Amino acid sequence: MSGYSQFSLLTQRRFLPYFIVQALGAFNDNVYRQAIIGLLGAMVLAGTLSSETRALYTQLAPAIFIVPYFLFSATAGQIAERLEKQKLIVITTAMEIAIMSLAAVGFLLQNMPLLLVALFCTGLQSTLFGPVKYSILPSVLAPEELTGGNGLVEMGTSMSILVGMIFGGSIFLLAGAAGPYVAAVSIILLAVAGNIVARRIPRVDAGEPGLEVSWNIARQSWRIWKLTRRQLAVRNAVLGVSWFWFIGTALTAQLPVYAETNLGGTQALYVLGLALFSIGVGTGSLLCEKLSGRIVEIGLVPLGAFGVSAFLFDLYFARPGQALATGMSVAEFVRAPGSARIMLDLTGIGLFTGFFVVPLFALIQSRTPKREMARVIAGMNIQNALFIVMAALIGIAVQRLLGWTIPQVFLALAIANTLVAIWIFTIVPEFLMRFLSWLLVRTLYRLQLHGIEKHVPDEGAALIVCNHVSYMDALILAATIPRPVRFVMYYRIFNVPVMRWIFRTAKAIPIAGAREDPALMQRAFDQIDTALVEGELVCIFPEGALTRDGEIAPFKSGVEKILERAAAAGRPVPVVPMALRGMWSSMWSRRSERAESGRLGRMRVPRRFRAHVEVVAAAPVEGQPSAEELEAMVRRLRGDAA
Template sequence: MASPPEHPVNDHHSQFDLLRQRRFLPYFSVQALGAFNDNVYRQAIIGLLGAMLLAGTMAPETRALYTQLAPAIFILPYFLFSATAGQIAEKLEKQRLIVITTAMEIAIMSLAAIGFLLQDMRILLVALFCTGLQSTMFGPVKYSILPSVLKPEELTGGNGLVEMGTSLAILLGMICGGSIFLLAGAAGPYVAAVSIIALAIAGNLVARRIPRVDAGEPGLRVDWNIARQSWRIWQLTRRQPAVRNAVLGVSWFWFVGTVLTAQLPVYAETNLGGTQALYIFALALFSIGIGVGSLMCEKLSGRTVEIGLVPLGAFGVSAFMLDLYFARPGQALAAGLSIPQFMAAPGAWRIMLDLTGIGLFTGFFVVPLFALIQSRTPRAELARVIAGMNIQNAAFIVAAAVIGIALQRFLGWSIPQVFLALAIANALVAIWIFSIVPEFFMRFVSWLMVRTLYRLELHGIEKHVPDEGPAVLVCNHVSYMDALILSATVPRPVRFVMYYRIFEIPVMRWIFRTARAIPIASPREDAALMQRAFDEIDAALADGQLVGIFPEGKLTGDGEIAAFRSGVEKILERAAAAGRPVPVVPMALRGMWSSMWSRRSASAGAGRLGRMRVPRRFRAHVQVMAQAPVRDPGVTAQQLEARVRELRGDAA
């Protein structure tokens, strides 16, 4: 009887565990407080404008001018200072920089408080510009800090929490900021002044609890030439195709979100027949959807950076936005509806579902993109890449506002028609991105297949697969799906070495090629191919990648583990001879023999069709085991085989 596995329980930790840990909670609280305070301030400005209009101290034309100026003033610093912010975030220790930016917020909000007390819009707009500057400085460190404090398997869950916290903080900030002048009346300016200063001080105090995080590149010389550095930093976002298109996807997320949220106030009034309260309700549905979708990403991805969720999110957004158009293509038949009255109206629940669904799939779309950017970008460049992304985001936000206005004022489109156009454009942009970098769609297909056909249980993956650096993963070979299953469970990308005939299977070939699998043959079949495979394995390990191999060299025909061949020894010998020995992580698949695409039925005489048998129990229960890395470069194939046999046990 084989010994029990080293980890008898499933490797599952809730992302909410991060909220109890100092490495994450203070940071999460600071970014949520910052987003909350920004929106309290901006909505309080709108509230002050309304109060001044009612009091007769401001003309309607002046109010309209300030309302149009405010978003432009806030977004301008992203164009002007993102390049500088990215360099500073790369050069300075990150906790220190967060304390500096939150101290800036105290000073800025003190200036804004004076503006509220004097009811002077000029001071408030200057403070708004400074708020945009402070957000520009905080942006690069906000996302570049995560890979330094989180493990690779925590990136998706951590980003999900950040997006959830940000979306809810924005919503609550808008509600609270918009309520100040409604509830406080004449005392509104005093309440607003005290609130924004208190929130800024709270953010700074919490920032001091963030642990120290080393700078990405402390020796970097800051170039203060804005135009030159903006171009160079933007170019950094384009070095890797996957990162380039992930950045494009995030910018497109801001485009879609800007168009949608900009139309919601008028849409709630003219098409839903409601009041300002109904607009907030619609925004709440969208924000809650984003929060829920962001949190679901960790569960759906299996705690890996699963970019297969991105196509699901993109097409889900288009589907719900398309349905939103058909749900209410014209104007509402009633006006002045309260939230309960709207909910009681025919078709209201369909609209509510559409708004929530758009937010939900937006979370599926954007969270894996952030995780991909963080995991694929070198640490010494990440803050600058985030800064370059912020420049592009700002451009997309401005374009969204201009296009939205142009479609309605010059072409006469209704808001539902704008939503229809946006749904179609979103689908076309998604198809274009996925055609340029097929890895996104490949991961979606493999994710869908694995999560549909199997129920995965992990043991030892997080503990024993290295978070960074090269390693060789060795595993028993049971079915044609083995590589896809391991890809779905290992947090980092894996370069799999596989028999060339499996590599050439129709449909699967496209997936394997896109995943940069390495085909190999025996020397009798194709000596040149075998040599190319070993050279490519050497290059991948030298680059710090994970390489996965199945040392049996073939699928099991009886459910048992065959003798490991000497190819794994050759891989380790070549790496050691080059002066860079690599660890070997023994892994095992349990429960795959009774699943789809094993040779179980074929071995019983079912013929070739047996290879495609439907499992007796749909969504077969499969365990993926990992053991402590072997660091002896002289380890033999037989020794590794014994470790894999021990891991696999009797559960074929």
């Protein structure tokens, strides 16, 4: 665990060719679109195109590119579900070669209608590639790799967009009269390279090979969009991703004018602002795996949302009015008073955007059945396109009709982002619950994991048994196991103030002894049965209570009863022994002289800040091991460090 790096995925064939293909695709799209803008400028300077016509084409281009997402996402999702994914990627990259060949003719002839037709086809190709781009990841990555893999994809995409815009925008500035030839050759070579690399992607089975594709666009778009709403967490994760596109579109659309009017710079300063934002997104995306501990940690989503709002607020206050100087170069701007704050804000917005969006993608992939994954991504793309259009239209409306300045637009974005975040976290408390538990665990402990990735099943039902040392045990295990876990816990621990809300939101199962509350005990066993039937992970602490002396107490027979009920119903489940080491000397254990008398002792402050805790897992045990056998396994795992 400690020696693992997400960058090791870039050395493996199951990920690297796919990563290169998606990065090349994003790069080529932006080279092409910026080269069109460059050609328009060159034609105006040459006198072959009027400024009014140039403005018309510039406004038409984004709309032409986005229209296919509305028209064909539903069909693309069904095709991506039906076909083997590597084959589909090869097909879409071959389409890109044909489309860019058409675009190359448009550049050579300087024919704008032909270039716009090719741009529409580029949008269509991107629409077809979109569902497979994200639905392939759960098939080639383990659950604990999803966050890191998505982080790499988002980093690669943001950097490819940035470099593609710079390269495409520079072609006509640097190549002069040879610009059309350079643009034509560049886009074709990039498309060919993407197709060659796509052929190196390993085969990935179709999600639903028997799916019958329906060509009714309106009906299927509605049906596929409804797929994104089946699960509350997935529905709001999709909404969060769409909101990310809204914020990103609204922000980046303002940067060119903001750089000139409010920062007093030139086009180069716009590129600097875009670069800072993109670098921030890439950095935040890569940091997600480190901060999450290699699990799908949606607790980062609130952190990202409120971080974006904080930097947007500060961006408004950093420069609420127009620049005092004009025509500044990048170097002059960097040296100017107050510029460091603005650059930090733009980078911070991107950084926390990465924290926000990467866990959402990983959540969608981990909670959606693989047979529906491509269609859910397609439904998300329809919604994303809608939010992009809304962001553009609202940005135009508030400035032209209401007379807002660009800093006022940023202030409105900050307020809107805060309100949307509060709304999402109110209706889906799991996001906020995970944030609080992540904050508690990562603040109080330094975790070291052994065997969890190898021994905890990636899917399907399993029963986890672990020693019980502190009130934080469930949160620590939840923070280290890649999948959601249903914890069975003593009802008095379940009802601890503050923690109670976290446990209830996490769908923990309270249990009591037969003498204390037989009805509650029976409900607990019924809930355990249901969870295992539904293929969930269930964790039980067989000691029945917190340890009073730091040693493992005898395991009670409840664990045997769970296994017997599952076997009797014809659904035997494997048992994964786990152990916590180092928790006895940490906060929230019962390490106290008064614990011997049965009273809860004081909560000990850790001997050192961020106590070192180890979580160890052993290979799953099949059959029906006894409580004594499981106790012996956990004792061996715990060793002498407990």
